[in-house]
Amino acid sequence: MTEAATVHSKRRITNLVMTSLTAICAVFATTVLLIILGFIAYQGISSISWEFLTDTPKPVGEGGGIGNAIVGSAMMTLLAAIIGLPVGIAAGVYLAEFGKNWYGNTIRFIADTLIGVPSIIIGIFIYTVVVMPMGRQSGLAGGLALAIIMIPIVARTTEEMINLVPNSMREGALALGAPQWRVSWNIVLPAAMSGIATGAMLAIARITGETAPLLFTALNSRFYNFYYDQPMSSLTVQIYNFATGPFEVEHAMAWAATLLLVGFILFINIIVRYLTRKKH
Amino acid sequence: MQSKISIKDLDFFYGKEQALFNISLEIPEHEVVAFIGPSGCGKSTFLRTLNRMNDTIPIASVSGQVIIDGKDIYAPGTDVVALRRKVGMVFQKSNPFPKSIFENVAYGIRINGIHSDREDMNRRVEKALRDAALWDEVKDRLTTSAFGLSGGQQQRLCIARALAVQPDVILMDEPASALDPIATQKIEELVVELKKDYTIVIVTHNMQQAARVSDRTAFFMLGKLIEYNPTQKMFTNPDEKLTEDYITGRFG
Numbered sequence: 001m002t003e004a005a006t007v008h009s010k011r012r013i014t015n016l017v018m019t020s021l022t023a024i025c026a027v028f029a030t031t032v033l034l035i036i037l038g039f040i041a042y043q044g045i046s047s048i049s050w051e052f053l054t055d056t057p058k059p060v061g062e063g064g065g066i067g068n069a070i071v072g073s074a075m076m077t078l079l080a081a082i083i084g085l086p087v088g089i090a091a092g093v094y095l096a097e098f099g100k101n102w103y104g105n106t107i108r109f110i111a112d113t114l115i116g117v118p119s120i121i122i123g124i125f126i127y128t129v130v131v132m133p134m135g136r137q138s139g140l141a142g143g144l145a146l147a148i149i150m151i152p153i154v155a156r157t158t159e160e161m162i163n164l165v166p167n168s169m170r171e172g173a174l175a176l177g178a179p180q181w182r183v184s185w186n187i188v189l190p191a192a193m194s195g196i197a198t199g200a201m202l203a204i205a206r207i208t209g210e211t212a213p214l215l216f217t218a219l220n221s222r223f224y225n226f227y228y229d230q231p232m233s234s235l236t237v238q239i240y241n242f243a244t245g246p247f248e249v250e251h252a253m254a255w256a257a258t259l260l261l262v263g264f265i266l267f268i269n270i271i272v273r274y275l276t277r278k279k280h
Numbered sequence: 281m282q283s284k285i286s287i288k289d290l291d292f293f294y295g296k297e298q299a300l301f302n303i304s305l306e307i308p309e310h311e312v313v314a315f316i317g318p319s320g321c322g323k324s325t326f327l328r329t330l331n332r333m334n335d336t337i338p339i340a341s342v343s344g345q346v347i348i349d350g351k352d353i354y355a356p357g358t359d360v361v362a363l364r365r366k367v368g369m370v371f372q373k374s375n376p377f378p379k380s381i382f383e384n385v386a387y388g389i390r391i392n393g394i395h396s397d398r399e400d401m402n403r404r405v406e407k408a409l410r411d412a413a414l415w416d417e418v419k420d421r422l423t424t425s426a427f428g429l430s431g432g433q434q435q436r437l438c439i440a441r442a443l444a445v446q447p448d449v450i451l452m453d454e455p456a457s458a459l460d461p462i463a464t465q466k467i468e469e470l471v472v473e474l475k476k477d478y479t480i481v482i483v484t485h486n487m488q489q490a491a492r493v494s495d496r497t498a499f500f501m502l503g504k505l506i507e508y509n510p511t512q513k514m515f516t517n518p519d520e521k522l523t524e525d526y527i528t529g530r531f532g
Contacts, residue, residue, distance in 0.1 A: 100338065166377035171333065172438065176388035176445055177365030186387075193380045 035109035037262065042078035044259030054262075057222050058239070060247045066257050068224045069238040072139065075226070076234060077208050078220060079143030084150030084207075085200055091151065092196075093157025097184045099159075108159075113252025122148050127216045139225065139232030146207040153206065157199030161192040196273050205268040209261060211236035217279045235261050284309040284449060284479040290327060290344035292325060292459040292503075294337070295306065299325050301494060303505045304345075305498060312467065312471060312480045314494035314511065318526070323483050324372075325452050331367040333361050349450070365392055368447035372454040374434035376426035376441075381418050384426045384437055388445040404444060413441035415468055432463025440472065450474065452482040456489065468493050487527060489514050499523045 051065050058064030092109075095104050126145040131137055165188050173183040189196075219231040220241060235257055242254035285307040291302035315323040325334065332353060334340045345352045353363050356512070365388075376384050385405045395401040396469050404421075409415040416438040426437055430531045435455060442450055452471070456464040471480060471493045484490050490497050491511060498508040499520075507514065507523045518524045525531055 166373055166375070169377060170372055171336070171369075171371065172375040172377065172441075173387070174336065175331065175333065175364055175369035175371075176391065176441065177361050177363075178388075178391045179361050182391055185378055 010126070012096060017140070023180045030063060032046045037266075045256075047256035050260065052253070056224060059207035060249055064253075066233075066235065066238050066253070066260075067220060069235045069257065070234040070260070071224060071226070071232040072142075072207060072218070072221070075228070076122055076139055076143040076146055076205060076214070077231060079140070079228065080146035080207055081200075081204055083144070083147040084154060084203070087147075088154025088163045088203070089196060089200075090156045091155040093162060093184055093189065095155065095159040096162035097188065108156075111155050114148075114152040115156065118212070119145075119149055119210050120215070124217050126213070127130030131217055135231070137217060137219035138229050139218055140228040141230055142234065144215045145213035145217045145227065146210060148202045148208060150207050153279075154200055156182035156205070158192070158196050158203050162198065164187055164195065165191045174268065194275060197275055201268050201272050201275075205265045209236060209265060211240055211279045215240075247261050282309050283307065284348065285387060285481075286347045288345040288347070290326075290346065292322070292328065292329060292334070293341045295339040299503050300329075301504045305505060305508055307479060307481060308363055309479050310475055310477075311495040312475050312482060313450055314491050314497045315481065315483045315500060316485075316490050316491035316497060316526075317500035317506075318531075319485075321500040323498075323500045324453055326500065327453055327481060327483050330449070330451055331364050331369055331375060332358075333364075333369065337358060348522065352503075365445050366431060366447055367449045367451060368442035369451045369489075370435070370438050370442055370455045374431060374438050374458070374491060376429070376434050376437055380423045381426050381429070381437060382422040385440050385444045388441055393446055394445065403527065408436075408440040408444035410461065411443050411474070412436045413473075418436075427487075430463075432459050432466060435463070439467075447478065449479045449481065452480065454483050454485060457485060464489070487515075499526060501526070522528070 012122060012280040022271075051063055052071070055065030056068045057066065091107070091244050093109075098104070099107065122145050126141050126148070130141040134141070139157065141240055150273060169187055169191060170183050173187045178187070184209075190236045215236050218234060218237070220237050221231045221233045225232050239254050239261070242250040242257065245251070283306045285305075287303055287305045290300055291298065303326065303480070315327060317323050323434040328334045328340060330346060330348075330353075334342070336370060342354055344354075346354060346465055348363075348367065351358075362376060377387060379387070382405055385408050389395050389401060389404055392393060406415060406419075414433060417433060418437075421428075426434065429437060435458075438472070439450075456467045459467065468475075471482065475495075482494065483489075492513060494511045496508065497511045497514040499506045499518075499522075503520060507518060507520045509519065514523065515527060518527065
């Protein structure tokens with residue numbers, strides 16, 4: 001009886017210790033994130049102004065802003081999304097609906113490898129095949145690099161979301177005499193749409209924060225540039241330049257730009273949370 | 281007796297595993313035929329060979345003949361899409377599409393291009409829902425999601441969906457196994473009603489259900505057809521000892 005009680009209390013203590021340990025780790029993980037966010041907000045908020053959001057960078061001491069970087073980031077993300085979303089989603093549909101063969105497995109393996117490739121390597125690749133032949137860095141090259149990063153992510157999330165659609169729904173449509181492509185197109189895809197949209201948003205958030213692939217592809221520009229064949233500024237590269245500069249004013253602007261970028265990514269994540277909550 | 285479907289020497293394999301052994305069976309037009317047997321006996325697999333639903337399983341293979349209206353559906357060049365329009369199916373678990381009630385029924389009509397205009401579509405959807413004894417319950421909320429219906433209503437919606445494409449044959453794979461007794465009764469009444477216009481093959485675990493709704497019953501065990509007789513005879517004076525043992529609940 002007493003032995004059983006001892007075992008029992010020992011178990012309870014182990015349970016308590018382990019639960020506390022995981023709870024502490026959870027608190028630690030989120031605290032670090034909160035500290036980072038708080039620090040960025042604290043450092044960045046004071047430099048954000050209308051001028052900062054709309055003006056172009058000026059020589060140190062004359063103010064200026066990152067309006068051109070905001071436009072550049074938006075344009076390159078847009079280009080990447082226009083190429084990356086349709087290709088990625090179509091590839092994901094293929095993998096999920098028709099890809100249970102060696103060809104599908106090969107594509108899947110390549111996509112997973114591509115997701116793991118450091119993004120600077122994508123930048124070097126685009127530098128070789130786009131920048132060198134064109135003779136200059138450009139928004140086009142930057143957008144393409146981002147698209148390449150985006151495609152495998154979108155493809156794999158799309159595939160996973162489609163795999164979640166119950167097979168019974170496919171069979172229901174097939175049993176009505178629907179050809180396979182119509183089943184995929186107007187039953188499976190709509191059923192998986194909210195999940196696919198979530199994946200797409202997260203992929204966009206991910207590429208907006210990329211710096212390395214833009215360094216040699218889009219380079220940077222001190223001016224507003226609305227042409228894809230010219231070097232283009234982006235928030236991330238601008239942050240890099242500000243942060244590596246020698247002046248305190250530049251550092252302050254780097255913080256402010258970081259705040260903007262993090263705010264945007266946070267905003268997308270909140271939208272995603274909202275979209276997925278409505279479902280369940 | 282006029283055979284709607286005649287199955288000759290059908291063997292079925294999942295890879296190297298044989299699931300059905302040399303099955304031959306005649307299914308007359310405008311009758312209800314019930315398939316009974318213990319779980320895993322191959323009755324669902326057999327049902328799914330009748331509209332080639334097993335084609336979706338890559339490792340499945342079939343030999344023998346399934347002749348519907350004089351044509352072997354496993355002959356090369358068979359239009360599987362047309363076959364499935366003619367041989368409708370209702371599944372064990374109701375599987376409405378994530379669409380409105382109206383669109384669920386309209387889907388099959390639309391993909392097969394059966395309707396002539398919008399009004400014709402409305403008429404066809406209404407008729408299908410009436411035939412499935414669901415119209416009165418849903419007529420005021422046709423545009424709402426099909427997922428808002430109860431389990432029994434969803435299953436009748438799936439029946440309406442199958443009826444809407446005007447099949448000749450309806451295959452039902454344990455259509456009432458997930459439903460409560462009242463919903464089950466409605467489905468059973470429906471089956472008897474639908475017999476006038478359709479040939480129905482129904483898989484069931486429920487012996488009483490087979491006795492109530494079917495004209496003929498086929499008893500399967502371990503992938504073999506043990507006995508096939510008029511239901512009346514099957515449940516009162518079966519030819520085979522195994523059938524009797526199963527029906528009386530001596531194993532199963």
